[in-house]
Amino acid sequence: MEGPDPGDRDCSGGGAGRKDGWVQWMRTQFSKAPALAGGHPRSDLRLLLGVMGAPLAPIHVCSGEPLRHLSIKDTPIETTSAQYILQQYTAASGGTKLLRSIHNSYAMGKMRMVTSQFETSTKVMKNQNASRDSESGGFVLWRMSPEMWYVELAVGANKIHAGCNGKIVWRHTPWLGAHAAKGPVRPLRRALQGLDPLTTASMFSFAQCIGEANVKGEDCFILKLQADAQTLGARSEGPAEIIRHAMFGYFSQKTGLLIRMEDSHLTRIQSNSGSEAVFWETSISSFLDDYRPVDGIMVAHSGRSIVTLFRFGEAAMSHTKTRMEEAWSIEEVAFNIPGLSAECFIPPADLTSSSVSETCELPVRERENPATPGFNRSKVAALDRQHEQHH
Numbered sequence: 001m002e003g004p005d006p007g008d009r010d011c012s013g014g015g016a017g018r019k020d021g022w023v024q025w026m027r028t029q030f031s032k033a034p035a036l037a038g039g040h041p042r043s044d045l046r047l048l049l050g051v052m053g054a055p056l057a058p059i060h061v062c063s064g065e066p067l068r069h070l071s072i073k074d075t076p077i078e079t080t081s082a083q084y085i086l087q088q089y090t091a092a093s094g095g096t097k098l099l100r101s102i103h104n105s106y107a108m109g110k111m112r113m114v115t116s117q118f119e120t121s122t123k124v125m126k127n128q129n130a131s132r133d134s135e136s137g138g139f140v141l142w143r144m145s146p147e148m149w150y151v152e153l154a155v156g157a158n159k160i161h162a163g164c165n166g167k168i169v170w171r172h173t174p175w176l177g178a179h180a181a182k183g184p185v186r187p188l189r190r191a192l193q194g195l196d197p198l199t200t201a202s203m204f205s206f207a208q209c210i211g212e213a214n215v216k217g218e219d220c221f222i223l224k225l226q227a228d229a230q231t232l233g234a235r236s237e238g239p240a241e242i243i244r245h246a247m248f249g250y251f252s253q254k255t256g257l258l259i260r261m262e263d264s265h266l267t268r269i270q271s272n273s274g275s276e277a278v279f280w281e282t283s284i285s286s287f288l289d290d291y292r293p294v295d296g297i298m299v300a301h302s303g304r305s306i307v308t309l310f311r312f313g314e315a316a317m318s319h320t321k322t323r324m325e326e327a328w329s330i331e332e333v334a335f336n337i338p339g340l341s342a343e344c345f346i347p348p349a350d351l352t353s354s355s356v357s358e359t360c361e362l363p364v365r366e367r368e369n370p371a372t373p374g375f376n377r378s379k380v381a382a383l384d385r386q387h388e389q390h391h
Contacts, residue, residue, distance in 0.1 A: 114127065193303055261288070262285045277313055
């Protein structure tokens, strides 16, 4: 991946010339078209990047607003418990005062992606050469308060961009070009993976504490938040309806830090032929590791995500399940970069006026195939019950 002059890098911060170089380099990225070597991307890489590259959080949140302070009176214990857990989290991450002093940030990292398993009703196919078949690449992420961000990922021969200027979320992929995302402005999920504690705390301030769990030997509190009906409706379009989107945060009782994040959303796609609908459940489970301080702020410097795409809704025995994995490491982090301004987050000039549903990244063949009759709608309720019992 292209980047600023490595001779000027210094992970400890400092150096106005170095940071100005980053800003100038970032501005040049907006004018560059995504590079494609060798024609069309492989379908599995397109799926990997489309689903794992730049997913968004379930709800709109503004980190510039103060964290909610709720009175104990008339407030459910699950909500007040969540507020206490978030107070411990912000304190462990560097403290509210320091976190609020951060106006912008930059991170650069490396990643490896692979499709590790594909399952049907009759067989399971595991990738026996996952390390050989994995796709390597890197990413850069810029953020500026309030609600502005930009990410660029280069994996294999493909490059995708995504960003938000505070008013609209957009993406640019080699296969869809530049397009706006449906629904309200939402945070980039990748930034919540141990890189932006204040936005993470602001988002989970709408959550409730639903219990405890052990994650890799650490006892954790579990916070759960859900997108409301209005947000889900704004994200739905045409035959694609977002039924639910929930996120779970696992906060260590020992350190107070977020060490696992999981979200799941369920989409119903109605065939144009009038056949029974097809349902897709997309689940992402991320483990955050190697927390180290950068300018006093705790940053997760590595982690891994497991993504499951579960398709069901046709005949009773016709489901498919695809498992994808990503491992990442953070090479460089910096805060309060001089010269970074709102103009660095302007959407691309060729952005189409119409928005595109998030279902556009599901496998094309699966989206277009009409479902066959015979689907029992109780499967959705059963899946929801199974999901709740899992937590």
